[in-house]
Structure formats: structure tokens, C-alpha cells
């Protein structure tokens with residue numbers, strides 16, 4: 497990855513999966529399986545000093561892994577938002593099992609903005625470049641031809657979502673243009689840095705669309721790894 501400015505926290509990338517910091521979670525059929533990006537974001541949350549009394553948001557919650565990490569990290573209240581009813585049911589169950597105080601609501605970015613602002617916002621949004629529009633089965637990861645269908649509006653709303661002094665963490669792939677997220681967040685007056693990064697082998701989704709990625713110029717021919725990056729933005 498190249499960034500438009502030098503990252504304030506240069507974190508080395510490694511060709512290994514992110515550390516498995518996610519507890520075993522229940523997952524209804526069709527709900528996103530926690531994987532390397534889940535673990536990388538959870539690790540970045542564990543690095544945060546969440547202020548006492550903090551209001552936190554986990555946008556695109558899936559199984560609720562990040563919402564639970566926020567509650568365990570000391571947030572006073574955690575709102576988990578997702579478009580998928582099955583994801584919300586899974587997140588509620590997992591929060592109950594983990595005894596984490598999490599409210600789960602069906603919705604999207606608009607829902608989150610309406611309920612904000614927050615002291616801490618985290619998101620593992622869909623960010624995989626896709627040749628076709630996302631359908632229900634692929635909505636957990638597919639995000640349009642450049643992978644930015646959710647990232648662009650999220651970055652644009654970041655300063656609205658955050659209270660002064662608040663922190664946002666977003667995980668994404670280098671394939672969906674980390675520089676663009678960095679620039680969009682900085683343009684809204686946020687202080688941007690890299691919290692975590694890891695290089696991982698392509699999983700089944702990317703392995704199944706290498707021809708599209710190569711034709712779109714998103715990867716060099718033969719390349720079969722991607723770098724995941726957690727961007728941090730402080731207001």
C-alpha cells in the first residue's frame with residue numbers, strides 16, 4: 497500500500513493471518529464468518545484506551561464480534577447495526593452468551609448517524625471489489641466494482657459519527673484503495689493513521705475472481721495475496 501501521507505504509526509506487515517483474538521461465536525446461516533479482517537479489527541480495538549462512559553458503535557456488526565470487543569474493552573453502551581436480520585439475531589445471541597451489554601438494531605449508515613454521535617466507531621464493512629452487484633448471499637463482502645460502495649459514504653460521514661475526541665477504526669483491503677479512505681477522512685479534518693496491517697493469502701472469494709481483479713488492474717498478474725489495513729481516524 498502507498499498512502500498519500502506517511503502513516504503516523506508505521507506498522508510492519510507480515511505474511512501471516514492476524515492473531516486469532518475473536519472468541520468462538522454463534523452464527524446463523526448466511527452470516528459473515530469471522531475471519532482475518534475480523535481478528536485484525538478486534539486486535540486494533542484491544543489496543544484502544546476506551547474512555548470510561550464511552551458510547552460505541554459497531555457498524556456492519558455481523559456476528560457481533562466487534563461489538564463484544566467494545567463492551568469488553570470498557571464501553572458503557574454499544575450499538576450494533578447491520579442490514580441483515582440473521583446477523584442481528586446472531587449478534588444478540590453472542591452478546592447474551594458473552595454477557596456483553598450490546599443493543600443490536602437493523603439498519604445502515606443512516607441509522608447510525610441518526611443515533612450518533614459516538615466516542616468510538618468501528619466498522620468492518622463489505623469492501624471486496626465485485627464484478628456484479630451484491631445480492632443477499634454476497635452482501636457481507638461485495639461492494640461494487642471498486643469495493644467502495646459502503647466505504648465512501650462511511651468515510652464521508654465519519655466526522656458526523658464521532659464526538660470531538662472520538663476515534664474511528666475501519667478495516668479494509670488494499671484492493672479497495674486505502675489511500676482514498678485516508679484522503680476522505682483527512683479531508684474531514686480527522687487525524688489519520690494506520691492502526692494495524694497484515695498481508696494474507698487470498699481466500700475463496702478473491703481466488704474465485706482473480707481474472708476480474710487482473711482485468712480491472714487491481715492486482716498484478718499472478719498476485720495472490722492482499723494486505724488488510726485498519727485505519728484509525730481521530731476527531
Ligand SMILES: C[S@@+](CC[C@H](N)C(=O)[O-])C[C@H]1O[C@@H](n2cnc3c(N)ncnc32)[C@H](O)[C@@H]1O
Pocket residue numbers: 527528529530531533534537555556557558559560561562577578579580583603604605620621622635636637646
Ligand atoms: C465483512 S462483514 C463484517 C462482520 C463483522 N463485523 C466482523 O468483523 O466479522 C460485513 C457485514 O455488514 C453487513 N452490511 C452490508 N452492507 C451493509 C450496510 N450498508 N449497512 C449495514 N450493514 C451492512 C453485512 O450484512 C455483514 O454482516
